[in-house]
Amino acid sequence: MGAALTALGVGGGAVAVNLHSYERLTHERSVMEIRFVETAPRQYTALLYPEDSDRVHRYELLGDEWQLDARIIKWTGPAVITGMDSIYRLERLSGRYRDVESERSLERSVHDLANGGGLDLWEVARDHSRWLPWLDSLYGNATYLPMSNEARYQVVVNQSGVLARPVNDPAREAVRHWR
DSSP, X not given: OHHHHXXXXXXXXXXXXXHHHHHHHHOEEEEEEEEEEEEETTEEEEEEEETTOSOOEEEEEESSXXXXXXXXXXXOTHHHHTTOOOEEEEEEEEEEOSSHHHHHHSOOOEXXXXXXXXXXXXXXHHHTTTTOTTEEEEXXXXXXXXXXXXOEEEEEEETTEEEEEEOSHHHHHHHHTOO
């Protein structure tokens, strides 16, 4: 009887841990809204409205599309069981051209978004992965979508990485005609 109860307890615990991980994997956190104002052909002002700040950040971007890059640190093994969620840091915002020839020959724009300082956990985890087996830092992520005048996108992060979704008609129209 005791062995059966122990097995039932262990099995129930394993299921609970598994269900707990599924909840975390579907969790999304809104990071920012980004809005574009066309200032010239293939030139935009990107206005970033971070969720955790009242400041608006302005960046000039060249091209047809915008790209947001991030570093993701994923926890593995025992760290996941204890409830550690993935963490992220936005790295850069850049403009990009739809066609490769323009990308090679025209002026590019890229802006540093990392507010790093001190010890960089991502670099430490990458350089010492053998000693930090519960950290997976070999995971970079980016999302890119078309720029269009007055287009607005919501940027979210989840356990899989950074995602962006159109939130207004100009953005939905740009995505609909995107090739």
